[in-house]
Structures are given as structure tokens and as C-alpha cells.
Amino acid sequence: MIIQGPKKIAFFLPNTFTALNMACGFASIVFAMKGQFYMGSMILLLGAIFDSVDGRVARLTGTQSSFGEQFDSISDVISFGMAPALLLYLRFFQDLGRIGVIIPFIYLLCGALRLARFNANIDRVTSDYFQGLPIPGAALAVIGFVLFSTEFTLGPWAKYIAAFYAVAYGFLMISNIPFASFKNSEFVKKNKRKVLAIIFLTFTLILVHEQVMILGVTTLYVLSCLVYDFAHRKELATIFDWKEEDEE
Template sequence: MNNKPQLIYVLPNLFTAISAFLGIISIISSIQGNYQKALFYIILSLICDGLDGRVARLTKTTSKFGVEFDSLADLVAFGVAPAIFFYMSIGVDYGKLGSLITAFFVVFGAIRLARFNVTTGTYEPSVFIGLPIPTAAVVSAIYTYAYIKYEFLESYGFIFLVLQAILGFLMVSNIRYPSFKKVDFSRANFLKVLIILMIIFSFLYLYPLEALVFLVSLYVLYGITRALYNFIIIIFKKI
């Protein structure tokens, strides 16, 4: 009977450990040139990262240890892993500049995690302040894999270098992004949500990579567009 609470306590941290483990395997895959596997492991890490917090809240086993462990695992899985994936695929061709942008992505990811830990609860729960590091990691990995898959993109490597730098800066920005933690699944909206999800999954089935590129780009651009709109509104109010 006494072991039951301890086993429940381990469960969410197990998902965190798996996420970190998959991040390391992704790094090894990138070094070995298995880029499809590298992307796959990063996406699996994202799924595990989404489960650990939910399991902890569901079982009421949230702890300070879990928060710190989650941040360290995130830095490996969503900071180092996508950075190495990017460097081995694109950054290595740009010498010191490629190394610099790769390093900045990891450093800015660490800053994003630290800021999230110290500001949790001070902002509205429906938004993230700055692009979340798991999202930045998946966007980076999907862009990088698209660069690898489509040969015509090889001439645009510098653009992908710039995109990687932008993702890094977005993580430490004050741009707000929706968290989808408070999506309204009431009966009135259930049908709309179901139809939207069916359309999304249909495109993912027909054109998996293209649909992923479109969806992640839409999310990133939403935050930037919203920030620019609010900035313009503020400027016009001052005139």
C-alpha cells in the first residue's frame, strides 16, 4: 500500500525521462545522417512532453522536482536535438555563422525555459509569452527536413539559416501565442472543432510534410501578425 503513491509519483517523470531519451536518440540519428528518424524522435518527444504535465495534474503528483526535470529534458529534446539536426543538415555548410546560429537556438531555448519557470502563473493561461521551445523545436525540425527532402531548396540554405535565427529570437520575445489550453469544447462548438480537425487530418494524410509546414508556419506567423497589428493600433492611438 505504501508503494502506490511512489509509483504514481514516478509516472509523470517517466514520460519526462522518455522525452529526454528520445532527444538523445534524435541527436545520434542526426550525427549518423538518419534525418527522417531524427525528425520522428523529436515529434515523439513532443508527445511525451505533452503527456507528463497532464499525467502529473491528473494524478495530483506535480512537484518542484518534476518542474526542474521537465525543463532539463526539454532543453535536451527541444533545444539541443533540433539544433544538432539543423547544424548537421544546413548549418555545417555556413561555417562559423552556422555554428553561431545553432548555439544561439539552444541558449535562447534555455532562456525561454527559465523565463517560463519563473513567470508561470503571472500571465493569462490561454497564451504563451514567446514561442514555446517545443513548438520552436518542431518547426525547426520540419523546416530542416523539408530542406533535405526537396532538392530545389538547396539553393536557399541561407534563408533557412535566417529562419532558424528568427525562431530563436521568437522564443525570447514578448509575442503572445495561443496555448489551446482553454479551447471551448462545448456542444455548440463541438461540430466546428470536429470539422476543422477532420480537414486538418485529411491534408496530413494526403500531404504529410507539406501540411505540417503549412500548419506550423501558420502558428508562427499568427503570433507575429497579431503583435504587428497591436503595435500599429497603439501607434495610431498616439497620433
């Protein structure tokens, strides 16, 4: 079927945001190679905004497609996999030899596996929870840490903390830990004004002091989800266990 007229324009609109996300990932790599880690991190933050928009635009215009899903995943591998891994390597691991290459590669590999698993299970995963930490969330955590390191001196411990970050967030992505999506949250539905106020306040604080707030927000989200999973382990234990007939 050939798409024509306004429908054709609507089809390309979400893919344009996906392409902009990919462009931000490429630009981040260029900035990182020049040693401009602040700009490399901030351009990835812009990419995360584009990534959050493309899916919503596709749903609003009714132009969701298999092509768009695959294009989005390829873009995410570059922007939230390769670019953060390279930021980590060039910022912290250049003088560690082979181990310095392996550590950020673990993050990149886990991110690619996370996206592949998401695509394979896209019709089965509940909309209430993500299966493992989404790769944009892991990338924001890396961005937050890199930005924090540009503002505060971490001394000889920087590379060890960065290594922990890369490996820990890599395994969080491929874990079966449920991370809240807030898509169908009853709290959000009942407290829309309060939630909007919290979101507005958070974005304001990020604009004021991004070197601290991005790290703080992502850490708070991850820790709260881990605590919730621990407190409701029995209730959430089988949330990602699909029946055999679902796999046929």
C-alpha cells in the same frame, strides 16, 4: 514526506513520459550524426507527443511537483533545444565554419533562455497566452523545415533559409509576443466538435504527408498569432507587465 503505494507509482508516471521525451531527443541526435535526418526529425515529433502528455498526466493524477517542472525543462533543453540545433547544423551548416556553429547555437541559447524565463514566471503568466513561442513549437518548426528539405530540393538557398529559420524562431521564443495556448478559448469551448474534426483532419494529413504538413501547420500557427498580436496590439500590450509587488 515519503510517498508510498499507488501514489508513488502515480508520481513516477508523468516523469516517465518526460524521460521518454528526453530519450527521443537523444535518439534524434544519434540519427542526425548518422545523417539520417528524416528519422532524427520524426523521433523528435514523438518526443513532442510525450512532452504534451506528461503535464496532463501530472494534473490528472494530482502529482505536480517542483521536481517534475525542473526535470521537464531539462528534458526540453535536450529534445527541443540541443537536438533541433544539431539537426540544423549537420543538415545545413557544416561547411560554413564558425558562423555555421554560431547560428544553431543562437537557437539553442534562445530556447534555454525561454525555458528559464518560463520557470521564473510560471505562477504569473496568464494561461490564455504563452510569453513568446514555446520551445516545443519552435522545435516543430525546425523539424518541419528539415523534413521539407528531405522531400524537396532547396538548392543553394537552403542554408540561408535555414539560418533565417534558426535565428527568427530563436528570437520568437524570447520575445514578448503572446502566442495562443487555447486553454481557455471561448471558440474551442463553443465549437468542440468542429475543433475535434479539425484536429483529426490535421493529424490525418500529417500522417499522409508529414514533410509538408508539419511545416505548414507550424507556420500557420505562428503567422496567425503574429497577425492577431498586430491587430490587438493595444489590448495585449501590457499582458506580461507584472506589478512590482508580484516580483517580491
